[in-house]
Amino acid sequence: MTDVPDSQEVFEARLRAVGEAQYHDKHPFHHKLHSGDCTPDQVRAWVINRYYYQTRIPMKDAAFMSRVNDPALRRSWRSRIEDHDGSAPGEGGIARWLKLAEGVGLDPDYVASEVGILPATRFAVDAYVRFVRVEPLLPAVASSLTELFAPAIHKNRIAGLLEHYDFANSETLSYFQNRLSEAPKDVAFGLGWVMEHAVTRADQDAAVRALTFKTEVLWAQLDALWSAYVEPGRIPPGGWQPDEGLAS
């Protein structure tokens, strides 16, 4: 261990290396999903569980803002909540996710009710919200930097889903399409902020740990899906059963 801070270039490379090593695009569930190998029920299980993550993102962003006493930083963060919630009913990322739910044959009201979320999904996502609520601002911001790696996975996902699944079209995939322009704006700000505020080696290490933690949060969600709906395919108590919540 050294106390000398890394150069900006080395520090940024360390952050990016976390994604290379363990962003959830490396998880077998993603390969299965993108290659058309998921059953309709496996796609539905992914949509239901990922919905929980979607809904907690603006809560996480509000938790961050609740700890910021600088109006300028709060202003820069605000659009993240707006992107997810929109400005009217039916707008925003969460509503777009419910369009995807509809597209895969689920009742959007069932999905929005948050019934059937795997407990392991809740635990992972709630750990993320708690992290942002209690950790210092630097790791809190750094934990959002998985957005660095998101546009690639979203492009890949749009292409893979369009190619392999009947439900996929511009409406059902509009969530991912919108994130292609939203995520780069967020991550440009977040990365700049982290680079500026991670002054010491300890700060840089904390930022790398925070981003690592966040990749673990994402990975755990796909492991939970795999365990419940792929192999062994043992749905735990509380988890969605494939005959529930279907569109009538």
Next chain:
Amino acid sequence: MTDVPDSQEVFEARLRAVGEAQYHDKHPFHHKLHSGDCTPDQVRAWVINRYYYQTRIPMKDAAFMSRVNDPALRRSWRSRIEDHDGSAPGEGGIARWLKLAEGVGLDPDYVASEVGILPATRFAVDAYVRFVRVEPLLPAVASSLTELFAPAIHKNRIAGLLEHYDFANSETLSYFQNRLSEAPKDVAFGLGWVMEHAVTRADQDAAVRALTFKTEVLWAQLDALWSAYVEPGRIPPGGWQPDEGLAS
């Protein structure tokens, strides 16, 4: 004690009675301020301490949003943060409060640094933010209903300050002028939400207690000012000293 809920009319009257009994417009500091009886330093002490409350309001509102999983409710709450932070540097309620700080002869950077805030002000305001962060949503919303009583005090304040103090003009008092239109919108929503969600007598009692708590938070800030800068006029450790933070 009874378990029967009050009618909507009686419940609303109970809420309004809290303001009648102990909103901070009843505090002698307000009479002193509005009647022109405050020294320049007493006005400055009020501006410095009240700044801390202003800055924590959007943090409180973000803390509330961080606990709301309904995008529609978050959307309805968002404008509160926008009102305080504005959309660009120099805009919004906090920036307007700093205009007032300048007007009364303070260096706005000193005020924004949060140095010199009375510890008792911090304790009271922080208790409010914590309340909204941890209490159930119903008392959290109910605690915002002091806005019911705010337009009257703001109108009164604008008139009193304009009449009695040289610093008072449309720019320095723009914070209060803006709140005249912002507060009624917020409170119409908040009151409606509380009326709708306070179903049981226990809910109604919790809402009344929350609003009572909030009036105590406001009252404690003026007691602290009085103690430090009026009588006995004993400035506690950490409190602003009248030769500090003046505009150069």
